[in-house]
Amino acid sequence: MTATNLSVGFGVPGRWGRALRITGDVLVVLVCWSLGAVLIGVGLDEAPGQRADGWIALDALLGLVCTPLLFLRRRRPVLVAGVLVLASVLSLAVAVASVVAVFSVAVRRRWPTAATVTAASAAAGLTQSALWPDPGLAWWLLVLSQVGILLPVLAWGMYVRSRRELAASWREQAVRARAEQELRAEQARTVERSRIAREMHDVLAHRISLVSMHAGALELRLEGSGDPEVVNSAATIRRSAHAALEDLRDILGVLRQSVEPAAVPRPQPTLADLPELVAEVSSLGFTVDLDVRLPDLALVPEALGRTAFRVVQEALTNVRKHASGHRVRVLVEGRRGRSLLVSVVDQPLGSGPVPVVVGAAPVSGFGLVGLAERVALVGGRLRSGPLGAGFEVCARMPWPR
Incomplete structure (x- = not known):
């Protein structure tokens, strides 16, 4: 699991989470600065004159410069810990910040890396004690103090990491279970x-x-x-x-395709089948005028032509349902690289012949809605509405080159 997955600050998402993380980092840096100053003062009290004023000034300067690196401990935990551990060899003011960096590594990296950084921090502490020894403190107490401080920090960090990994796995299982439930519901539907x-x-x-x-x-x-x-x-x-x-x-x-192989489907109609559709409707006694302003209907792409055919088919079906005494004009025009226009307009026939087929077909109310969705799928727009004493259905769809 990556460090990103483990660095969920305070469990609060969004801007509040970032604000809390920044506030927490500022408090950590301020506390480390304060404790570093306390350690410098304790060192001066216990061993006055052991270090020159220049070393003390360098110690405080390293604390001021290196401690703010803790702001980067989530992104670069190992690098920040390495710099602070090295600085802690020469600076008491960095000692507390280095312990915090060790904890950050234990939280965000696996145990071999965390154990290595912890050992390096212990070695740095012993090295500092060797450079400026305290006559009243035995060496085994120094080792015991390093182990007593760093081992609990390492264990605590690894525990936090394991808890975060467990929480992340729970979240992942919940997401997977929700997806499986939705899949089962979709299969049932x-x-x-x-x-x-x-x-x-x-x-x-x-x-x-x-x-x-x-x-x-x-x-x-x-x-x-x-x-x-x-x-x-x-x-x-x-x-x-x-x-x-x-x-x-x-x-x-x-x-039934998922259960048994289906037969080869019949070819779907395209715009080239439009004259046959008009002839079929005309054979029922309707007056349909087809005006095609294209050199060849077969030039229209298959998907675009199929959509145009369905527009005319649905419009003629509506005329048969609601306006059996009207004359219909079907217009198809367009240009490759621009658009294809399909228009179906019906107007009262006047004193012309009355169609043989009478009686209204059942009305669903979803024909034009589905037609608009079909036209939108190819990037076009459908316009429909009253036109004079009749009705117009017009679709304009892009015709790619």
């Missing part, structure tokens, strides 16, 4: 959606099969003797019902 989709397929397939069967029977009964327009409409209904069944089977095959 997927399974439920698949089940609902299969049930819808069974119900819709049955009803659409009935529509196709009755339309086919009507077509055969009236063929050769009935109204050609009615026969053509019955044939169109039969073909549309068959296409709807194929689409339902494709959707169910995609839902």
Whole structure:
């Protein structure tokens, strides 16, 4: 675990956490300065005249200069501890700061590094005692004092490190458990959606099969003797019902891909299939004028063309639902490198012929919402609303080079 993960200051995030860390560091430096000055005074009282005034001044100067390095102990604990331990050889004022640096290393580094820094600090303390010996203090007491101070500091730092590692592992386990729970919930939702989709397929397939069967029977009964327009409409209904069944089977095959291999899906429509769509709608008795201002519909990229096709398809479906007596104008124009414009406008037909197909289809209210999302996925914008006595659906989408 890195030092960053272990240096969570006071457990408070954000600006308050940083402010508390800075305040704590300032207090630590001030305390180390104060205790360093106390140690210098104690040394002068116990061994007056042992060190020259120049050494005392150097001792105080090292304390003033080196102790603020504790501000960097979280980022560079080993480097700060090394500098302070070396300075403590010549300065009593740095001794307390070096102990704090040893604790910081024990908290933020593994035990071999912490043990090495602790041993170096003990050696520095003994070296200082050898340079300026205290006649009234035996050598074994010096060793015992170094061990008695540094070993508890090392143990305490390693304990803090282990607690922080444990807390970090708990947080990681909690995050992993939450992610696994969300994954299980998403899998459960997927399974439920698949089940609902299969049930819808069974119900819709049955009803659409009935529509196709009755339309086919009507077509055969009236063929050769009935109204050609009615026969053509019955044939169109039969073909549309068959296409709807194929689409339902494709959707169910995609839902079952995780269980069993699905059949090869049929190719999705593109803008090149637009004339066929217009012809199919016109065969139902609607007046649809297609105005294509492109040299070739196949030049439009597949994804962009599929979105444009769906715009026209949804708009024509809405006309069939809500404005069966209107004339429809479909406009497709654009330029590579700029944009593609698809516009569907319906206006009252006036005294023209009335379409054969009558009756309103069920209204979902989500067709234009889903269409806007589909257009937004390719970076375009959809505009829809009343236009005179009719309605307009217009989509402008970027056409890359």
